[in-house]
Amino acid sequence: MSRAGIVTTDISTGRRHLPDAPFLAAARGERPARRPVWFMRQAGRSLPEYREVRKDTGMLEACLTPDLACEITLQPVRRYGVDAAILFSDIVVPLKAAGVGVDIVAGTGPVVEEPVRSAADVAALPVLDAEGVAPVAEAVRLLVRELAETPLIGFAGAPFTLASYLVEGGPSRNHERTKALMHAEPDTWHALCSALADTTLTFLRAQVAAGVDAVQLFDSWAGALSERDYRELVMPHSARVLAGLADAGVPRIHFGVGTGELLGAMGEAGADVVGVDWRIPLDVAACRVPPGTALQGNLDPALLFAGPDVVEREVRRILAEGATAEGHVFNLGHGVLPETDPDALARVVDLVHGTP
Numbered sequence: 001m002s003r004a005g006i007v008t009t010d011i012s013t014g015r016r017h018l019p020d021a022p023f024l025a026a027a028r029g030e031r032p033a034r035r036p037v038w039f040m041r042q043a044g045r046s047l048p049e050y051r052e053v054r055k056d057t058g059m060l061e062a063c064l065t066p067d068l069a070c071e072i073t074l075q076p077v078r079r080y081g082v083d084a085a086i087l088f089s090d091i092v093v094p095l096k097a098a099g100v101g102v103d104i105v106a107g108t109g110p111v112v113e114e115p116v117r118s119a120a121d122v123a124a125l126p127v128l129d130a131e132g133v134a135p136v137a138e139a140v141r142l143l144v145r146e147l148a149e150t151p152l153i154g155f156a157g158a159p160f161t162l163a164s165y166l167v168e169g170g171p172s173r174n175h176e177r178t179k180a181l182m183h184a185e186p187d188t189w190h191a192l193c194s195a196l197a198d199t200t201l202t203f204l205r206a207q208v209a210a211g212v213d214a215v216q217l218f219d220s221w222a223g224a225l226s227e228r229d230y231r232e233l234v235m236p237h238s239a240r241v242l243a244g245l246a247d248a249g250v251p252r253i254h255f256g257v258g259t260g261e262l263l264g265a266m267g268e269a270g271a272d273v274v275g276v277d278w279r280i281p282l283d284v285a286a287c288r289v290p291p292g293t294a295l296q297g298n299l300d301p302a303l304l305f306a307g308p309d310v311v312e313r314e315v316r317r318i319l320a321e322g323a324t325a326e327g328h329v330f331n332l333g334h335g336v337l338p339e340t341d342p343d344a345l346a347r348v349v350d351l352v353h354g355t356p
């Protein structure tokens with residue numbers, strides 16, 4: 001049984017110390033008394049209380065308004081009793097904060113005013129400084145005060161996924177311009193990823209300094225790459241970001257979609273936890289990641305529409321397969337879909353917590 005933990009604060013770092021938090025224990029590779037669960041995109045459009053507070057405010061404006069970002073982050077913690085909060089933000093927030101012309105268009109996703117496609121475009125790309133991060137750091141500080149014993153996950157987009165939005169100018173199915181740049185102009189590609197790794201690291205370090213208890217690096221679209229291309233052209237930049245956080249004392253989660261063939265490399269890049277989508281069972285994933293790596297996942301978010309019996313069967317299967325990993329954090333295989341019934345997520349939390 002989980003007992004009420006004592007929250008202490010480390011005097012030198014100012015960081016909360018949450019020794020009993022099941023999420024942090026599982027991320028360390030331990031087996032806490034109950035399996036921890038949270039959901040990617042747990043804060044967002046599936047929640048009526050989110051739609052209510054967001055109705056007059058643009059997405060990026062909400063992310064850069066500390067009170068609002070704090071409130072939205074807390075909504076799923078209150079509703080579901082999940083084992084971790086994830087900061088309400090977006091992967092393009094550090095780009096916006098650095099001065100890149102980018103917006104999030106409802107129903108489409110991030111749209112970039114002037115796509116980055118040449119060496120000159122890369123040289124002109126603004127890089128994030130501490131001032132740009134101030135509203136996000138403030139949201140983290142507010143949250144750490146509000147959250148008591150629930151860990152807070154900070155996050156950022158990985159260089160490849162950010163580069164894809166910048167090069168394509170928006171969401172892309174095939175990432176063709178991005179792949180063309182990485183192969184035809186590798187120097188420009190590496191300069192772009194290097195600049196993005198700097199921005200990502202600045203963003204994540206600011207979140208850690210403000211008090212997040214874990215970080216997740218979203219390389220959502222890395223599954224579009226062959227393992228060979230991933231290792232040569234992408235992994236070094238993500239590895240630099242993860243290495244830059246090695247001394248931060250917080251677990252590093254590394255996630256992508258369709259990455260069954262990349263799980264080993266994504267672990268080797270320097271992750272403590274690797275996120276897995278639904279395409280590969282966790283017991284298979286456990287054999288693919290480096291020893292000592294915990295797993296996070298991997299319920300198909302679309303199956304939340306299939307009714308309680310299907311969801312229960314799937315949750316039980318995933319808990320059994322996840323038990324073979326060195327630490328398992330229950331999650332979806334990708335983000336909560338906007339039309340999801342919040343009650344279906346509430347049932348998942350109860351099932352996970354109720355299963356010994």
Ligand SMILES: Cc1c2[nH]c(c1CCC(=O)O)Cc1[nH]c(c(CCC(=O)O)c1C)Cc1[nH]c(c(CCC(=O)O)c1C)Cc1[nH]c(c(C)c1CCC(=O)O)C2
Nearest residue numbers: 040041042043044086089090091106107108109218220335
């Ligand atoms: C690729 C990516 C993005 N953003 C993100 C990723 C990586 C995760 C993933 O793979 O899903 C990360 C992200 N974006 C958001 C979060 C919130 C925290 C959470 O609860 O998980 C997180 C972790 C809020 C958001 N980010 C966005 C929304 C919806 C916008 C709104 O509510 O108006 C939310 C809640 C917008 C966004 N931002 C992005 C997309 C594709 C979209 C959806 C566009 C749409 O369909 O309207 C880029």
